[in-house]
Amino acid sequence: MFAEVNGIRMGYDDEGEGDVLVLVHGHPFDRSMWRPQAEHLGGAGFRVIAPDLRGYGESTVVPGTTPLETFARDITALLDHLGVDRFLLGGLSMGGQIVLELHRLFAGRIRALVLADTSAPAETAEGKVARRVLADRLLREGMDPYAAEVLPKMVAPHNIRALPAVADHVLGMMRATSPEGAAAALRGRAERPDYVAMLGRVTVPTLVVVGTEDEFTPVEVAEFTHRHVPGSRLAVIEGAAHLPNLERPAEFNRVLGEFLGRAVATVAA
Template identity: 70%
Template sequence: MSTTTLYDITVAYDDAGGTGGADGEGDGGEVLVLVHGHPFDRSMWRPQIETFAGPERRVIAADLRGYGGSTVIPGKTTLTTFAWDIAALLDRLGVDRVVLGGLSMGGQIVLEFYRLFPERVRALVLADTFAAAETGAGRAARNAMADRLLREGMGPYADEVLTKMVTPHNAEVLPAVAGHVRDMMRGAPPEGAAAALRGRAERPDYVGMLGRVAVPALVVVGSEDTYTPVADARVMSEGIPDATLAVIEGAGHLPNLERRAEFDAALGAFLDSLPPITSRVIDRSGSFENHRGGQVASPRRNP
């Protein structure tokens, strides 16, 4: 694990493989950035770091603010704030363009990052997530859940949703996976998880943006996911030009853990299909000055 300070927060992250280089892509290697979901941490991507990090591919996975080893900021954390945090981390690490993947809330952060910084994205991986705006009922439910987490802590919630995050069958036959998922949820700071829920309650619509996505995209979903079912994945795969859809049989909301081999096979095939990297140099000096205290202060569009 490494840590770095970005404006008002400390971020914990893993950075494995690759050969480095001023443009973040070394001497021809790929950079894969993986964004965790709620209420997890970067350890949910440990299997994929083991699979994909190597001399020709660098893999980065960070704890989002409010989770894992990163700073907890109470209140409300929007998808925009998370996206700017990722951009700032990439600047600090000297990385320009990346293959950017995320699961669940992480997938929505990926969509927001693409909205803000399309020039920094080489390809998208959208796992067990959806692109529609939050509904009125959804806003009320997320804010109510935020209140509950602050009141009760993470334990009761973690026990309640474990067999929704992983299927009941997988929770039984894959006890190590179920234990890992339970531990991540129980270990999440309630203030950070609540802040993210309040931010997601304001989630904008990304469906209208899908047709303008101009990079390769892989959409992955567990066949038994009840949070973000296959129908939601099809909206994205059919909306993004030439996107690839991979349905992972027998998996719930966390196919990268429940069906690691199948998930890794789909991701590996997608990465292998990407066109060769073309080097470029972009001056990003002063990027940190565009973001203060979680508030975007730039001419970019607001969500």
Template identity: 65%
Template sequence: MTRTAEVNGITVSFDDAGIGPAFVLVHGHPFDRSMWRPQVASLTAAGYRVVTADLRGYGRSTVVPGLTTLETFARDTFALADHLGLDEVVLAGLSMGGQIAMECYRLFPERIAGLVLADTFAQGETPEGHAHRNRVADQLLAEGMAGYVAENLSKMLAAYNVEAMPDVADHVRTMMLNAPPAGAAAALRGRAERQDYQELLTNVTVPSLIVVGRDDEFTPVADAELMHRLIPGSTLAVIDNAGHLPNLEQPATFNAALHAFLEQ
């Protein structure tokens, strides 16, 4: 059952399922918490309490226009953890969610028992990237999500999976189309201002798993390999037959990597 919480001046819509050690999953852009359904089912069955929330500006959470930094998303994430009485969590994030997870580790390292970084990257923004994110934000505000979806669906999923997995493609398309343009634009502007996390990753002391789809165009395997080198003792899982969303494209393989990591 969907629940809501008042944190940091906004209403966050979230799900809290299962009983056991806490696992918090942070979605990417421009999605919502429903992207984690296969993982929620698998992790709760394995004895975990799993929290998934719509980030501010996405899903059914409050839309805050302007610019939303990764720090704001990270503080929202742990304000919700406070609301739920969670002292320590395993934290996973995909794409932008992975960068939010890195920011969480910068701010709240003592509250993170394990880290999962999926289809994300640690490098800071380039001048070209800064301009591009702000240009896309302008486009979303002016035109809505439809053009962005048409342009990017075949990069979110591996292009071959758009046709091979119509139900998955429809779910991803629906999440993207339903993303509030003002919220998505604010997140893009905030990511354009993000810091470089490479040095931070060299100081990570908790068990860490890095996952990437082998055919991810947005955050290629090389980005995952870099994070794997930076985080001491980390594990790397490359998921075949998947692009930027291996958790939805190959959920059984993705979940198996999660469980193997948790059982270490």
């Protein structure tokens, strides 16, 4: 499906009926990373909306710099287009940081948060330089060398061997991403605000998820977020790296489904 919002054409999936769950993909992926969750929850009383962020998947590529605020406003424009006011919201990695930005801007619209394999602090000085250097590299080399290099961090090496279809899917998403779109996101992400202080003001049900073997956002990063969000739940997925929703979909879906069921009941009470 497609919608014209904020001057771009945005691709998205809209599956199931019931309480609306919006899922935000990470970098450098697309909305297909949420297919196991959309299929599971879309048939279990939820309406799952998964957009392609600008610069990714089937959405318009806008070179330059894309701040997290732009991604957040694109998503809310899509939800306005679809007539959705309040929603459950989840994201992974960069998608989790976009979720935090959405909370900063539109907290009153959010019923619950899912923060998967992501971090709340602002980028470090060294990290800012590294993201800008990587952005330039992607424009110079394309996505293929980077994709091959980071695959063993996105998907645990033992899962690359045991789950070749998952590894192929992840590699395919990365290779298909526009270098211009990825570079714009990297530059914007380098300048992201610090969300740590905001974590203590989160009042909606919150689930923090992380894979035990995640090198990008290790378990201690998730534990930090969990400690700072009042009443949050922490779920650590064994045998997964940065993409537990794809590496361990059954366990991820079980944890997510149980949390969302409780969150809906709590909000409705």
